[in-house]
Amino acid sequence: MQETDPILADLNPQQLQAVTCGNGPIIVFAGAGSGKTRVLTRRIAYLVERNGISPFRILAVTFTNKAAEEMRDRVEHILGRDLKGMWVSTFHSACARILRMDGDRIGIPRNFVIYDEDDQLTLIKILMKQIGAEEKNFDPRLVRMLFDQAKNKNEDIRSMADGILKSLHKRWYLQLCDLYDQEMHKASATDFGDLITKTAALLETNDEIRAAYRQRFNYILVDEFQDTNLAQYSLLKLLVNADQNLFVVGDDDQSIYHWRGANLANILNFEKDFTNAAKIVLGQNYRSSAVILDAAQAVVRHNRSRSDKSLFTTNKGGEKIKAYVADDEYDEARFAIREASDLIERRGVLPKNIAIFYRTNAQSRVIEEECVTSNLRYAVVGGLRFYERKEIKDIVAYCRLAINPDDSIAARRIINTPLRGIGAATEDRIQQYAALNGISFLSAAISIQEQGGFAKGLQNKIHQFLSMIGILSESAKSLKPSLLLKEILQKTGYEAFLSESKKIEDQTRLENINELLNAVYNFEKSFPEATIEDYLASISLMSDQDYFDPKNGAINMMTIHCAKGLEFDCVFIVGMEEGLFPHVRSLSSPQEIEEERRICYVAMTRARHHLFLSCARARRTFGNFRSNPPSRFLSEIPSSHLIRIGQVDSDEAFNDASQSDSFSRFKNKSIVGQRKTTYGEERISYGIEDLWPGRRVNHPVFGEGIVMHVEGRGEHLRVVIRFDVGGVKTVLAKFAKLEPL
DNA sequence: GACCATTTATTTTTT
DNA sequence: ATAAATGGTC
Numbered sequence: 001m002q003e004t005d006p007i008l009a010d011l012n013p014q015q016l017q018a019v020t021c022g023n024g025p026i027i028v029f030a031g032a033g034s035g036k037t038r039v040l041t042r043r044i045a046y047l048v049e050r051n052g053i054s055p056f057r058i059l060a061v062t063f064t065n066k067a068a069e070e071m072r073d074r075v076e077h078i079l080g081r082d083l084k085g086m087w088v089s090t091f092h093s094a095c096a097r098i099l100r101m102d103g104d105r106i107g108i109p110r111n112f113v114i115y116d117e118d119d120q121l122t123l124i125k126i127l128m129k130q131i132g133a134e135e136k137n138f139d140p141r142l143v144r145m146l147f148d149q150a151k152n153k154n155e156d157i158r159s160m161a162d163g164i165l166k167s168l169h170k171r172w173y174l175q176l177c178d179l180y181d182q183e184m185h186k187a188s189a190t191d192f193g194d195l196i197t198k199t200a201a202l203l204e205t206n207d208e209i210r211a212a213y214r215q216r217f218n219y220i221l222v223d224e225f226q227d228t229n230l231a232q233y234s235l236l237k238l239l240v241n242a243d244q245n246l247f248v249v250g251d252d253d254q255s256i257y258h259w260r261g262a263n264l265a266n267i268l269n270f271e272k273d274f275t276n277a278a279k280i281v282l283g284q285n286y287r288s289s290a291v292i293l294d295a296a297q298a299v300v301r302h303n304r305s306r307s308d309k310s311l312f313t314t315n316k317g318g319e320k321i322k323a324y325v326a327d328d329e330y331d332e333a334r335f336a337i338r339e340a341s342d343l344i345e346r347r348g349v350l351p352k353n354i355a356i357f358y359r360t361n362a363q364s365r366v367i368e369e370e371c372v373t374s375n376l377r378y379a380v381v382g383g384l385r386f387y388e389r390k391e392i393k394d395i396v397a398y399c400r401l402a403i404n405p406d407d408s409i410a411a412r413r414i415i416n417t418p419l420r421g422i423g424a425a426t427e428d429r430i431q432q433y434a435a436l437n438g439i440s441f442l443s444a445a446i447s448i449q450e451q452g453g454f455a456k457g458l459q460n461k462i463h464q465f466l467s468m469i470g471i472l473s474e475s476a477k478s479l480k481p482s483l484l485l486k487e488i489l490q491k492t493g494y495e496a497f498l499s500e501s502k503k504i505e506d507q508t509r510l511e512n513i514n515e516l517l518n519a520v521y522n523f524e525k526s527f528p529e530a531t532i533e534d535y536l537a538s539i540s541l542m543s544d545q546d547y548f549d550p551k552n553g554a555i556n557m558m559t560i561h562c563a564k565g566l567e568f569d570c571v572f573i574v575g576m577e578e579g580l581f582p583h584v585r586s587l588s589s590p591q592e593i594e595e596e597r598r599i600c601y602v603a604m605t606r607a608r609h610h611l612f613l614s615c616a617r618a619r620r621t622f623g624n625f626r627s628n629p630p631s632r633f634l635s636e637i638p639s640s641h642l643i644r645i646g647q648v649d650s651d652e653a654f655n656d657a658s659q660s661d662s663f664s665r666f667k668n669k670s671i672v673g674q675r676k677t678t679y680g681e682e683r684i685s686y687g688i689e690d691l692w693p694g695r696r697v698n699h700p701v702f703g704e705g706i707v708m709h710v711e712g713r714g715e716h717l718r719v720v721i722r723f724d725v726g727g728v729k730t731v732l733a734k735f736a737k738l739e740p741l
Numbered sequence: 742g743a744c745c746a747t748t749t750a751t752t753t754t755t756t
Numbered sequence: 757a758t759a760a761a762t763g764g765t766c
Contacts, residue, residue, distance in 0.1 A: 744765085746763085747761100747762080747764095748762070749762085
């Protein structure tokens with residue numbers, strides 16, 4: 001009977017134990033690929049179906065919104081019904097929701113906004129200007145970082161003043177703390193950190209509210225527990241009731257967010273705080289080949305602060321890990337793309353099952369260029385996020401201002417966007433007035449206007465601006481999100497401004513705005529009841545992975561942090577060099593090196609069958625060449641598991657498998673002059689041979705024209721075209737789907 | 742206040 | 757190398 005049981009089928013004894021374990025605190029140590037998600041979803045299904053727990057009593061916390069959505073889908077699929085009332089979300093989303101409902105108890109109005117990193121920084125810069133602290137002497141980003149660190153620990157931001165800050169900086173910092181809190185309060189704004197700490201404060205100070213949530217969430221499940229921070233852990237403890245039905249899943253080897261306040265001590269503390277906790281270890285890896293698993297564990301075993309454990313698999317050996325030492329980053333990109341194409345064309349791998357990982361976002365560019373030249377479809381996960389684009393932030397700022405006139409950061413952002421002749425001097429004047437009278441930016445503008453404080457020409461412009469915002473605020477009260485957005489595009493003149501522009505990038509911006517409209521339509525379809533506030537909250541809490549859509553024919557590119565929780569048949573890890581991975585910033589601290597090593601472990605264990613590692617002998621950083629030795633992590637992989645491909649210098653003793661310390665295998669030889677590389681210069685061009693001056697082409701937007709000039713290469717291939725209608729324009733071949741006629 | 746030329750920072754990782 | 761910030765001129 002058990003084979004067909006959708007809740008208990010195909011579970012190994014430990015998984016079964018975790019799924020069916022009785023009430024009380026439970027900690028599951030789930031190694032990479034050990035079926036953690038399966039255990040979580042089955043556990044929820046088990047609670048609901050077998051223990052008769054109402055979905056309404058369950059809170060499941062995941063690391064991304066996407067993971068949350070997937071988890072809900074899976075449980076609903078197992079049970080064959082909707083689980084309305086069950087909360088599955090990230091810490092941040094859950095807190096935003098709680099504050100939206102009950103934040104008024106601690107002075108947070110229903111229409112509060114969430115300031116992102118950018119908004120925070122803008123505010124800090126304004127405040128620094130106000131107190132006369134010079135950015136040259138005192139980096140606003142340091143202030144932001146200190147705020148963040150304090151909030152991650154659920155401490156007052158003022159507590160960070162002691163320690164690293166010196167007299168003057170300390171004075172400035174303390175002033176900024178007060179002003180920041182004041183301004184955030186005035187603007188009805190919270191930052192990411194506030195979402196957690198304010199929710200904790202709400203529960204802590206309000207017995208009634210705390211009791212209500214404790215009663216409601218009788219079962220709490222937390223995924224990726226190793227990456228929770230102290231504030232989140234405090235919140236959990238406030239939320240958990242006397243039954244202590246807290247089920248956490250984590251793996252200390254996969255803790256890669258220490259810099260964001262994640263605290264491995266939480267795992268230790270859990271066992272201290274909940275001494276009666278059941279402990280379950282999932283030790284079988286179902287994902288990777290034995291070779292890959294073995295290699296990854298060999299690497300992570302070099303960490304000293306780590307609980308000794310090992311994963312096993314019944315998977316057969318598998319292919320060796322392939323290593324390539326490239327000449328430079330372009331050669332490396334050619335290697336990866338060539339191998340990826342080979343996997344697709346010759347071995348029938350679907351592009352969506354291939355991923356290229358890198359340590360830093362900046363590395364994606366060269367690889368993207370190579371994809372373009374090789375005509376290989378790709379998708380970058382993360383990087384410059386959609387909602388961080390200027391045009392999107394502008395439109396979102398109008399939305400924010402429409403629902404919350406006190407949002408001064410939003411007001412300042414768009415008062416002269418599109419250009420309406422209200423310049424920096426005027427802006428400063430309003431800001432000063434606002435600071436002096438302790439009112440918001442918009443109120444200050446209204447005040448000055450009422451007193452007739454603006455010069456004649458200006459007065460008219462300000463009047464128009466203010467009445468427009470007034471109309472939008474009214475609209476925000478009654479219109480659906482999509483209609484409000486449309487009205488904003490029209491009434492602000494933003495749409496007209498862009499479509500009248502001749503610049504090609506403004507055309508792209510217009511496309512992005514249409515994309516935004518689409519996103520809003522989809523949101524309305526999924527949540528017909530949702531308000532504009534809900535939409536704004538949802539977008540500010542989006543994670544990079546939330547945009548990840550593997551259902552297309554493109555290979556995937558992302559940072560390793562972004563790859564957390566994902567898996568692929570074939571994985572490339574590029575830039576395996578000292579100084580890049582492990583990153584320079586970690587080199588001086590053993591703890592940080594160990595975190596880098598865990599990042600490497602996470603990256604390697606994403607792979608099912610094929611793993612490719614590469615490094616470059618030299619690469620350009622900040623415009624000049626640098627030569628990095630191969631990453632220490634390469635030499636921590638047993639040489640029996642590695643095979644080096646591509647051209648090998650005869651003096652690089654590579655075939656000597658007897659070497660156990662294999663670091664020397666990767667030692668750099670000085671490069672003299674130009675060398676032909678295995679992954680040479682010949683390229684499948686992006687139609688460059690099809691585009692020559694004088695040729696007639698068709699552009700999907702601008703119509704037909706004649707090519708005047710072709711310049712650049714790869715991603716930067718630009719084509720100057722004289723269009724039959726509309727004159728001469730320069731377009732990027734990457735975006736413009738040009739069709740030779 | 743717009744438009745240019747020059748200078749400066751950028752690269753960890755992100756909810 | 758390149759994008760953003762700054763500064764000077766009209």
